[in-house]
Amino acid sequence: MEKDIVLKVENLNVELGREKVIEDLSFDLGEKEILVLLGPNGAGKSVLLRTLLGLHPFKGEINWKKNIHIGYVPDDFDVPPDLPLNVKEFFHFKRINLPEILPALQWVGIENPSKFVGKRLGTLSRGQLRRTVIAWVLVDRPSVILLDEPMVGIDIQGRESIYNSLVKIWQKQNQAIILVSHEIGEVVKKADKILALNKKKLFYGKPEEIITPQNLAKIYGYAISL
Amino acid sequence: MDTQFLYSLITGIFIGGVAGYLGSLMITKRMALVGDALGHVALPGVALALIYGFSVSLGAFPTLILGIILIWLFEMRTKLPMEALTGIVFTASVAIAFLFLPEEKVSTALIGDISQVGFWDTLVSAILCILTFLVLLKIFSKIILANLSENLAKVEHIKVERYNFIYLVCIAIVVALGIKVTGSLLMGALVITPAAAARNFARSLSQYSYGALLIGSICCVLGILAFKFFTLPAGPLIVLIASLIFLVSLIFKK
Numbered sequence: 305m306e307k308d309i310v311l312k313v314e315n316l317n318v319e320l321g322r323e324k325v326i327e328d329l330s331f332d333l334g335e336k337e338i339l340v341l342l343g344p345n346g347a348g349k350s351v352l353l354r355t356l357l358g359l360h361p362f363k364g365e366i367n368w369k370k371n372i373h374i375g376y377v378p379d380d381f382d383v384p385p386d387l388p389l390n391v392k393e394f395f396h397f398k399r400i401n402l403p404e405i406l407p408a409l410q411w412v413g414i415e416n417p418s419k420f421v422g423k424r425l426g427t428l429s430r431g432q433l434r435r436t437v438i439a440w441v442l443v444d445r446p447s448v449i450l451l452d453e454p455m456v457g458i459d460i461q462g463r464e465s466i467y468n469s470l471v472k473i474w475q476k477q478n479q480a481i482i483l484v485s486h487e488i489g490e491v492v493k494k495a496d497k498i499l500a501l502n503k504k505k506l507f508y509g510k511p512e513e514i515i516t517p518q519n520l521a522k523i524y525g526y527a528i529s530l
Numbered sequence: 531m532d533t534q535f536l537y538s539l540i541t542g543i544f545i546g547g548v549a550g551y552l553g554s555l556m557i558t559k560r561m562a563l564v565g566d567a568l569g570h571v572a573l574p575g576v577a578l579a580l581i582y583g584f585s586v587s588l589g590a591f592p593t594l595i596l597g598i599i600l601i602w603l604f605e606m607r608t609k610l611p612m613e614a615l616t617g618i619v620f621t622a623s624v625a626i627a628f629l630f631l632p633e634e635k636v637s638t639a640l641i642g643d644i645s646q647v648g649f650w651d652t653l654v655s656a657i658l659c660i661l662t663f664l665v666l667l668k669i670f671s672k673i674i675l676a677n678l679s680e681n682l683a684k685v686e687h688i689k690v691e692r693y694n695f696i697y698l699v700c701i702a703i704v705v706a707l708g709i710k711v712t713g714s715l716l717m718g719a720l721v722i723t724p725a726a727a728a729r730n731f732a733r734s735l736s737q738y739s740y741g742a743l744l745i746g747s748i749c750c751v752l753g754i755l756a757f758k759f760f761t762l763p764a765g766p767l768i769v770l771i772a773s774l775i776f777l778v779s780l781i782f783k784k
Contacts, residue, residue: 357685376685383678387558388732397671398686424733437682 308335310372310448310480311356316364318348318355325351327504329364331497333448338474338481340492340511343501344524349484350379352501353450356482375446379453379484381437385426391436392421400443408443409436411476413469431462435469442473448480455485535758537652538644542750542768544659545707546720550746551666552704553725554739555697559677562725563613566718568705570620571597573627573639573714580635585651590706597623598698642713642765644754655707662703663743669693670739711750712765723772724749730779745775 311333318326325348333339341349355362357376368374383389395405402421409417412435428436434454441449454470455463471494474481485492492498498514500507500523507514507523549565556562572590579589597619604615631639647655676683676690683690708717728741753768760767 354681357681359681359684374685376682378679378682381679381682384558386729387735388729388738389674389735390733393735397675 309333310335310337310369312365312367313356314365314367316352316355316362316366318351318360318362320351320360325503326355326362326501329501329505331499331505331508333480333482334496335447335480336478337496338483338494339497339499340495341482341484341499341501342492342514342523343506347502349501350452353452353482353484357450372448373444373446375441375444375449375479377434377438377441377449377451377454379456381433383425383428383433387424387426389425390421391423391425394425394436395421395440395443398440398444404443405439408439411442411469411473412436412439413465414439431458431466434458435466438466438470442477445477446479448482450482450484452484454483534645534647535754537647537649538754538764539751541647541652541655542644542711542754542764543747544656545704545711546724546746546748546750546768547743548659548663548666548746549704549708549720550724550728550742550744551663551739552700553721553723553746554728554742555666555670555673556701556721557725557729558674562722563718564616564701565705565708565721567616567620568594568597568701569709569714569717571616571623572705572709572717573623573631576639576709576714577627577631577635580639581630581632585654585710586639587651587655587706587710590709591702593623594702594706598702637763638713640713640715641763642709642711642716644711644764645757647710651710655710658703658707662700665696666700669696673697674735712768716765716769719769719772720746720749723769723776727772727776727779730776730783745772749775 309332313332314330316326316329317324329352331339341352343349351360354360356366357374392402392405405421406417409420414420414432414435425433425436438451438454455466458466492511492515495511497509498507498511499505500514500519502523507519553562553565556565572593575589575591575593576586577589579586601612601615601619604610604618605612608615627639672683672688672693675686676688676693680690704721705717708720712720724745725742727745728738732738732741749768749772752771754764756762756767756771757764
């Protein structure tokens with residue numbers, strides 16, 4: 305494997321039940337690169353992410369750089385409102401203590417983190433919970449982060465602010481990122497590469513080459529413009 | 531204070547505490563009634579122990595393991611919901627037990643009798659409770675995280691299946707021990723009620739889990755003391771005191 309490649313995927317096939325969800329997919333991810341996975345709902349983006357993490361069986365090759373520390377922000381993180389788990393205790397799950405928790409919460413734009421750590425996870429708004437999970441994943445500095453639809457269910461203002469915090473962190477910490485999104489927005493412009501997916505690889509390349517009205521119509525089945 | 535009474539108190543404190551602690555996990559995983567159902571599954575083993583005069587926990591444990599394996603096998607074979615299969619196994623167990631359970635032993639089997647525990651029974655129960663508590667302490671945060679997002683837990687290198695298995699074995703041990711205190715019929719209360727009360731009081735996860743442990747022990751102490759004074763059966767008294775504490779906890783629920 306080349307030195308600056310963190311992930312190389314070759315001829316990846318994934319079946320769930322008897323349905324082919326991903327067909328013959330090949331791509332790679334370099335160090336400090338941002339790869340955005342685009343595609344309509346049901347295109348296999350989340351399945352691809354979980355397959356890369358070793359959560360689904362597959363055929364083909366998935367080669368991560370040796371001993372790489374991967375962080376994952378899942379799309380299914382929900383906390384029952386009555387669970388008395390506070391933010392500080394949630395970080396203790398990772399054996400992370402206050403001196404590290406506070407800056408991590410600041411990275412993701414939480415104001416007054418020393419008060420915030422006492423809040424119960426179940427009482428946080430969706431946006432706050434999302435930020436908390438992102439901070440939790442980032443706190444032990446993974447060298448690659450996989451984010452599954454981090455903006456879903458969050459209002460436009462919240463999205464923009466989470467997005468801005470993410471960009472700041474990327475600029476500071478320089479991780480490689482794979483981000484799943486079913487929509488095209490600001491985030492696409494920051495990407496180094498786009499992988500447009502609908503079970504099969506539709507397009508793969510730089511955003512300016514991929515994001516054209518003709519291509520988007522192919523990806524989503526109807527015309528979209530930015 | 532006579533030695534026999536002291537044994538009952540010590541046994542109650544340890545079993546009540548670990549059952550409460552385990553209950554805080556079971557409520558979080560929405561498995562609270564599993565304790566209740568497994569209490570019934572253990573009944574044939576309890577019946578054998580009462581007939582042949584050995585520890586009911588010793589009788590209960592193998593029956594519980596057998597019951598859990600059966601439920602697991604049925605689930606693999608049928609894909610029916612776990613609760614339906616548990617229902618089949620636990621009613622069948624109760625039916626089998628009543629074929630040979632002598633009438634004079636019915637009350638002990640169903641609501642327990644902690645007044646007769648001996649030195650060795652107390653010692654073994656206390657050691658088992660401490661060991662089970664230590665195991666639960668180690669797996670607690672991992673099980674909670676896996677409950678919030680199994681995928682996230684797996685990515686964080688948590689062997690979810692392994693921890694779930696250890697957790698099930700802990701449930702079997704605690705149910706087997708709890709039957710000694712409150713019997714097959716009331717065992718469920720030892721894991722559900724203290725933890726539910728603690729959840730109402732708690733402002734954090736540690737307050738919740740240790741609160742459940744404390745309330746579990748307190749219920750057993752007060753119940754056994756009340757049994758001494760009123761000469762009513764200890765099992766139901768313990769459960770009623772737990773229910774009372776739950777009612778009081780409602781005041782604290784925001």
